[in-house]
Amino acid sequence: MSGLLDFLKDFRWLLDLLDIALVAYIIYRIILLIKWTRAVQMLLGLAVILIVYVISQATGLYTLRWLLDNFLSSIILVIIVIFQSDIRRALMHVGRNPFFADLSYREETEVMEELVRASVNMANKRIGALIVIERETGLKDFLEVGVEIDAKVSSDLIASIFLPYSPIHDGALVIQQGRLKRAGCFLPLTQNPNVSKALGTRHRAAIGLTELVDAVAIVVSEETGKISVVVGGRITRDLDSTTLKRVLKRLLEPRPAKKKST
Template identity: 45%
Template sequence: MPFVNYSLLDYLAVIVDILLVWFVIYKLIMVIKGTKAVQLLKGIFVIIIVRLLSGFLGFNTLSWMMEQALTWGFLAIIIIFQPELRRALEQLGRGRFFSRTITQEDEGKEAIVEAIIKATDYMAKRRIGALISVERETGMSDYIETGIPLHSKISSQLLINIFIPNTPLHDGAVIIQKNEIAAAACYLPLSESPFISKELGTRHRAALGISEVTDSITIVVSEETGSISITKNGELHRDLSSEMFKEMLTKELLAVSKQKQTSSPRWNWRGKRNG
């Protein structure tokens, strides 16, 4: 059907069709945003680019290899992206797939920081061991699934109660996601760095390990000494005073978030700061 013969309704149908396709693509990107699947997706784009270039330049063998990779890639995508696909189907079943995914980042941040500071100070004085990880840009859904789901509002009382010794949830990490306690008793990857002090235990190794694979902020309270530590970007900041801890946590969770709001992404050419 020639394009010039389209009626007004046909034009509207085409526009709506295009908008719906883009909306679905956008939602799919939001599902995998911040997960390991993003890096794998970049690898697929590299294969496609190499395939096009090799065909254009006449590299037949390389072109054939890339063609085979793309031919069998659909099956590989299903296997590799299995956690993300499962999560998307679960959200679709709960009616959340087409819900609003972008919320105000700073909404409730002050309450979160205040609750963490109050709970950490209480536990440090009584030498109650704790491990709290706050999700930022990189998704932590894979680690949340290893724990006990809570999806509860954050309060200092709840955080303290979770880490009271000999309670069902005290062993493991609490993960905070989107202004709520997503899960407790979560397993975090242990750092294999040879430079970690021998006197540091499993909590510190787990906190450092999760900071090596995500951009999360993780707080550790030592049950031996009551000292407070923070890990971020593969760095461990040990034995922080109450003032230093409050200043660092506020800077990372509030100041950075506000800076993102006031800075336009198009003109923000600075890389990550290593605090």
């Protein structure tokens, strides 16, 4: 035992380095989790409060410091209440596989080809559509309403779901782990006042969802026949088949096939 303790003392710097690396990784994952969400604005608000607290201490504003002392004494509870939904999603999806985790490179390519084909076909026929592709953050909270499908991604099936006489054409189609999971889902609309008033409900729902999670949304406009991609609450409009495929490949990050060793 003493030999082990001496060994750890000799290599204490390695443990310190590991400690720093783990903390840095945790901070990095937290930043990725809240990136492009409302949590960023909340954190900025907390940062402002901390700055005001430091200023009140330096300038002798005793009443203000007393108020902030009482507020900051329960800061952990405040953070838990404010970020409860983000914390819940993070705990539910720790170690979650990425979108294409269980698919081969050929299957990855086929899924994206079907998505592009379906989007272009519906755009040409002026069929409105909203397709949501789950990435690392799960969409379970948004799947309570909708019809379960659990089918292979097919352009024909996608088009049939969004036909005007389909009972579930108004909702969103959700893709998880490379499969069509649920259709007719209701998504939260964006509350951003800067969003163009020319955008319809589908676009606003796509923006609203991607403000909360890291999903990718494809929107086909029924009025204009234009294709858009929304991620992180930001919309890229008027995409053709080539651009749409390139954008999806960049966002979904398909991996090249590994060569078998001989």
